[in-house]
Amino acid sequence: MPERSGRQAKFFETDQAPRRDRYQVPTPRLIQSVPGERSSSIDITMVGVIKRMNVLRSILNIRLGPGAAVLPQDVTRIHMEFAKNIEDGHMGPRKFFKENLPRLKFWNPSVPMIVNRTANQHGPSTLSLYFREGGTGATEFTMPSSSTKGHAKAPEPVEGERVVTIDMKNRRSEMILKDFMDTTGAVPVTPTPQEEAELKDLAELHKRSEIDREIGRKQQEARRREAAMLAQARSEAAALKAGD
Amino acid sequence: MASTNRCLASLARLSLSTSTTRSLVVSTIPKFLVPSVATPLVRYASGSGSGGMKKKAPKKKKTYKTFRSYDLSPMDQVSLCDAMRYLRAFEVGQSPSSVKYEVSIKLKTNKNGPVIRNRIRLPFPFKTDTRIAVICPEDSPLALEAQQLGAVAVGEESLFESIRQGNIPFNKLICHTDSEAALKKANIGKMLGPKGLMPSAKTKTITSDFKATIHELLGADEYRERNGVVRMAIGQLGFTPSMLSENVKKLMETVKTDINEVDDNFVKALDEVVLSTTHGPGFSLNGKFNPTDDKIKVEHLQSVM
Numbered sequence: 001m002p003e004r005s006g007r008q009a010k011f012f013e014t015d016q017a018p019r020r021d022r023y024q025v026p027t028p029r030l031i032q033s034v035p036g037e038r039s040s041s042i043d044i045t046m047v048g049v050i051k052r053m054n055v056l057r058s059i060l061n062i063r064l065g066p067g068a069a070v071l072p073q074d075v076t077r078i079h080m081e082f083a084k085n086i087e088d089g090h091m092g093p094r095k096f097f098k099e100n101l102p103r104l105k106f107w108n109p110s111v112p113m114i115v116n117r118t119a120n121q122h123g124p125s126t127l128s129l130y131f132r133e134g135g136t137g138a139t140e141f142t143m144p145s146s147s148t149k150g151h152a153k154a155p156e157p158v159e160g161e162r163v164v165t166i167d168m169k170n171r172r173s174e175m176i177l178k179d180f181m182d183t184t185g186a187v188p189v190t191p192t193p194q195e196e197a198e199l200k201d202l203a204e205l206h207k208r209s210e211i212d213r214e215i216g217r218k219q220q221e222a223r224r225r226e227a228a229m230l231a232q233a234r235s236e237a238a239a240l241k242a243g244d
Numbered sequence: 245m246a247s248t249n250r251c252l253a254s255l256a257r258l259s260l261s262t263s264t265t266r267s268l269v270v271s272t273i274p275k276f277l278v279p280s281v282a283t284p285l286v287r288y289a290s291g292s293g294s295g296g297m298k299k300k301a302p303k304k305k306k307t308y309k310t311f312r313s314y315d316l317s318p319m320d321q322v323s324l325c326d327a328m329r330y331l332r333a334f335e336v337g338q339s340p341s342s343v344k345y346e347v348s349i350k351l352k353t354n355k356n357g358p359v360i361r362n363r364i365r366l367p368f369p370f371k372t373d374t375r376i377a378v379i380c381p382e383d384s385p386l387a388l389e390a391q392q393l394g395a396v397a398v399g400e401e402s403l404f405e406s407i408r409q410g411n412i413p414f415n416k417l418i419c420h421t422d423s424e425a426a427l428k429k430a431n432i433g434k435m436l437g438p439k440g441l442m443p444s445a446k447t448k449t450i451t452s453d454f455k456a457t458i459h460e461l462l463g464a465d466e467y468r469e470r471n472g473v474v475r476m477a478i479g480q481l482g483f484t485p486s487m488l489s490e491n492v493k494k495l496m497e498t499v500k501t502d503i504n505e506v507d508d509n510f511v512k513a514l515d516e517v518v519l520s521t522t523h524g525p526g527f528s529l530n531g532k533f534n535p536t537d538d539k540i541k542v543e544h545l546q547s548v549m
Contacts (some may be wrong), residue, residue: 045472046350046518049314056320056525062333080337097337106333110544115337143548145340145482 057202064195066177067100071108074132076161077143078104079154081116081127082168089170093125096173100180109187112143118150126174127166128154129183203217311472313352313515321530324492325485327519328545329535332481334524339549340482343522344370347492349474349499350516357510360502361468363448364482367490369463370480376458377414379403379423386420390454404430412439416461419443422451467495474499481521484546489533492519 080101082093092101097115105113142162144152157163166179191199322330335343351360377397378390387398396414397403400423406412417436419427427443427450436442443449452458467476478495479488496517506512520526535542 043310046348046516048312049316049319051525052528053318053320056527059525061332062330101336102333105336106329109329109332109540110547112548113336114548117337145548147339154392 010167020093048095054144054205056226057198057205060195060198060202062102062106064189064191065099065103066174067103068107068189069104069181070189071104071111071184071186075184075186076130077112077114077141078130079114079116079128079152080126080168081118081123081128081154083121084117084119084148085121087121090121090125092171092176093127093168096127096168096176098174099158100177104186114143114152115146116150116152116154117148120150125167125169126154127168127180129164129166129180130157131162131164133162186210246480251266257321287350308355310352310354310511313350316516316528319528321528322487323530323532323534323536324519325533325535325540325542325545326537327527327529328485329537329540330527331519331521331524332545332549335521335549338481338523340549341480343481344477345479345481345483345488345521346520347476347478348518348520348526349481349496349514349532350518351472351474351503351509352513352515353379353469353472354511355472358506358512359469360474360499360506360512361447361466362498362502363460363466364466364495364498365464366478367494368479368483368487369465370483371463371465371477374416374462375414376416376418376461377403378418378420378454378458379427380420380454381422386422388456390458393446395458401430404432407432407435410435412441415441417441417443417449418454418461419450420454421450424450467499478519481549485533485542490519492529 001066080097080202082097086094101113101115105111141155141158143155146152152188166176167181168176181188215240331345375396378387378395379400380390380398382385382399382402390398395418397406404426412435433442448457448460465476467474476495478491483491500514503512503514517529517531518526519529535545
């Protein structure tokens with residue numbers, strides 16, 4: 001998130017020091033926790049800055065990747081309809097909704113993208129694209145908001161609008177995206193060199209966390225084994241006592 | 245066999261020991277009967293005079309008086325519209341009335357001492373599920389009035405009884421000053437306290453003018469500082485940037501006045517403001533409003549979700 005200097009009115013002030021201009025990538029450390037020592041005495045206030053920043057860096061994935069594309073001006077709105085679960089060919093549309101639609105929404109915040117999820121597993125699965133005809137001015141329309149109960153049916157096109165419907169049933173999300181890009185003529189967003197470097201950093205971080213997770217898993221296993229042995233010994237002792 | 249060996253060993257030590265100070269013991273009790281006294285294990289390799297490794301005292305954990313405050317320089321802070329753009333992308337396809345914007349205000353504050361707690365009426369309220377119960381003398385004109393004002397449960401002993409049985413059909417409880425004594429006698433603090441429902445003069449829920457209090461409660465929301473953070477739902481996903489900024493502004497103003505009212509002996513200051521949604525990540529706000537991307541206008545963030 002590059003911050004540009006602009007004269008904007010601050011609508012609230014915090015008492016913090018001015019932040020450094022360039023965010024420095026923190027070097028991940030292998031923190032070895034002491035078994036049995038849980039974070040009981042640590043403040044439960046808010047998660048630490050570095051940890052939160054690492055999570056936040058994953059928002060790169062919403063700026064870049066399959067689906068990150070700028071739609072042309074004549075796309076007025078998008079409507080999706082599919083069932084809640086994957087049975088009967090609804091996996092592709094679900095993946096498209098989960099992985100590609102957020103990216104499209106990020107790059108095209110003004111285009112309404114309405115999702116209608118239904119309980120009817122054998123129902124249709126469609127992607128409706130609405131286009132402005134003839135490049136005339138803004139088209140006025142009313143739009144239902146997204147629903148998880150099947151209330152947001154695809155609206156009829158208004159005057160000066162045409163609809164292209166793509167059937168998504170039994171298709172993979174990649175194919176749906178390809179069809180989408182071909183039909184709309186959207187321009188994919190390519191990462192800048194800076195973003196590419198950030199992506200690389202992020203991949204490295206994930207690799208590191210894999211190692212860390214393995215260490216943690218082993219420690220936890222050892223802790224559990226010890227606890228189980230203790231519990232067993234205790235129960236045996238109790239049984240002996242009861243036997244006497 | 246083992247016992248004879250042990251005896252022999254202590255005998256052998258006896259013969260090797262040249263200390264003269266222990267002759268006293270020898271004179272009374274044969275040494276091999278009290279081997280521990282007779283042969284103190286002296287370890288020469290371990291250093292220190294007393295012999296043996298010294299056990300290190302367990303490290304004492306450092307305790308802090310204040311909640312931890314982080315250096316915010318590694319945090320990318322964004323303007324309100326930028327945060328909204330990201331969050332709207334995360335929440336695409338969700339029902340706009342069920343997804344909420346939330347704000348967390350981190351404070352620089354002591355772990356003990358006064359906490360910030362107040363009631364606020366947001367410029368754009370969005371909560372409609374406030375159900376109020378009123379404790380007042382049964383079948384009095386007051387009770388009738390409370391019912392007309394929209395209280396879901398009214399009464400004294402009948403209300404206490406239903407609370408004791410765990411039947412709590414309300415989320416706000418007001419007590420009239422006439423019934424204060426009855427409330428104290430009823431002994432229901434154990435049931436209501438953990439839910440934050442117990443009426444008290446401090447929270448202005450014991451009142452003589454419950455008409456004003458009900459009016460204040462409907463469409464009003466409470467916030468309080470827990471573990472040094474004030475967390476509060478601030479709007480629905482369907483809100484426009486200006487609506488959300490109005491709400492945030494109002495909240496910040498009230499929190500600031502609350503902070504100023506705190507005694508100077510206690511640390512209390514604003515640290516960080518984080519905006520998130522029900523399913524989205526948290527964005528640290530920098531206090532600005534406009535989007536940083538030239539191509540994005542404020543109007544773009546107002547489309548139907």
